[in-house]
Amino acid sequence: MTPGKKLEGLVAATVTPMTPDGQINLSVIRKYVDYLVSEQNVKNVFVNGTTGEGLSLNIQERKQLAEEWVCQGKEKLDHVIIHVGALSLPESQELARHAAAIGASGIAVIAPFFFKPTNKDELTAFLQKVASEAPAVPFYYYHIPSLTGVKIRVEELLGGIKEQIPTFQGVKFSDTDLLDLAQCINKNEREQFAFLYGVDEQLLSALAIGADGAVGSTYNYLGQKTNLMLQAFAKPDLALARKYQFLTGEFLNFVIKLGFGVAQTKAVITFVSGIPMGPPRLPLVDASEEFIVKAKAKLDSIVWPDGD
Numbered sequence: 001m002t003p004g005k006k007l008e009g010l011v012a013a014t015v016t017p018m019t020p021d022g023q024i025n026l027s028v029i030r031k032y033v034d035y036l037v038s039e040q041n042v043k044n045v046f047v048n049g050t051t052g053e054g055l056s057l058n059i060q061e062r063k064q065l066a067e068e069w070v071c072q073g074k075e076k077l078d079h080v081i082i083h084v085g086a087l088s089l090p091e092s093q094e095l096a097r098h099a100a101a102i103g104a105s106g107i108a109v110i111a112p113f114f115f116k117p118t119n120k121d122e123l124t125a126f127l128q129k130v131a132s133e134a135p136a137v138p139f140y141y142y143h144i145p146s147l148t149g150v151k152i153r154v155e156e157l158l159g160g161i162k163e164q165i166p167t168f169q170g171v172k173f174s175d176t177d178l179l180d181l182a183q184c185i186n187k188n189e190r191e192q193f194a195f196l197y198g199v200d201e202q203l204l205s206a207l208a209i210g211a212d213g214a215v216g217s218t219y220n221y222l223g224q225k226t227n228l229m230l231q232a233f234a235k236p237d238l239a240l241a242r243k244y245q246f247l248t249g250e251f252l253n254f255v256i257k258l259g260f261g262v263a264q265t266k267a268v269i270t271f272v273s274g275i276p277m278g279p280p281r282l283p284l285v286d287a288s289e290e291f292i293v294k295a296k297a298k299l300d301s302i303v304w305p306d307g308d
C-alpha cells in the first residue's frame, strides 16, 4: 500500500466471498486482488461496505476480512479502506482500533441508521468517537442516505469538521444530490478532502463538478472501461467519456430493471472474473439463473469504443 497518497481514481467496493453454505470465504481474496489489479486496473478497495454486506457480518468476520484484504493487498494495492460503521458505537470503535492495528490505509463510517442522528452535531459526535480510536488513520464519512435514511447534507456536516475530527480526509458520496456535492467541493478546496462518488451510473456528472474519483460496486467488473472513461475525461475528450458512461449505463439500466442488488453483483463478478463469490447472506437471496443468463448476454453484446 502507498501511505499518504491521496485517494483518487477508482475504488472497488468489494463483495464478501461466501461458501455455498454461507460462511465467509477468505481463500479467494488473494485471487480477487490479482484480478482487480490485472484485469480491471483497479488498485483501491473499500471493504465491508454495502456491497460487502458489512452490516450483515459479525465483528469476528469483519475483522478476518479486513485482515485478509490488508495482507493480500500489501504489495499490490494502493489503498485498502475498511468500512467500520455499525449501529453500536463500541463495536464501531473496536473495528476502528482493529483497522488501525492491522495497517489499513483508511476507515469509513456510515451514519447509524436505527436510532438516527437528527442533526449535524449528533452525527459529528458519533463519527468523532469512532475516528478518535484510530488517530493516525485517514477517516472518510460514507454518505448513503437512500439506505441509512440519514439525510443530513454533507455540505453542512463538513463545516468545521477538521477541528472535531483531525483525521477527516474525505467523503464517499453515494447520493444523486449533485448540488450538495458541488457545494462540498466548492467550499473545501483548501482542506484537500477527497470526494469519491458512489452512484456509478452518473459518475461522469460528478467528475464534471470536481469529484476526485469513485467508490462503487461496478468497478469490480467495469473498472477497466470506467478507467478509460476517466482517461477520456482528463484529456479532455468529452464525447468519448460520454460514450463510456452511456454504455456502462446501458448495462446498469438493463439489470436495474431486472432487479439489481448485492446478490446480483456477486453473480456478475463471478461470471466476469471466474472467481466464485457465492451467495449473499439473508435477507438477501441469490440471483436467479434467468438473471445471470440475461445479464451475461447483455454485457457480451456491448460494443466498446476501444473495440473490445
Ligand SMILES: CC(=O)N[C@H](C=O)[C@@H](O)[C@H](O)[C@H](O)CO
Pocket (backbone or CB within 6 Å): 013, 050, 051, 174, 198, 199, 200, 201, 215, 216, 217, 218, 252
Ligand atoms: C446502493 C449501492 O449499493 N450503491 C453502490 C455504492 O455506493 C453503487 O456502486 C451501486 O451499486 C451502483 O451505482 C449500481 O447501481
Ligand SMILES: CC(=O)C(=O)O
Pocket (backbone or CB within 6 Å): 013, 014, 046, 048, 049, 050, 051, 052, 198, 215, 216, 217
Ligand atoms: C457501493 C459501496 O461503495 C459500498 O459497497 O459500500
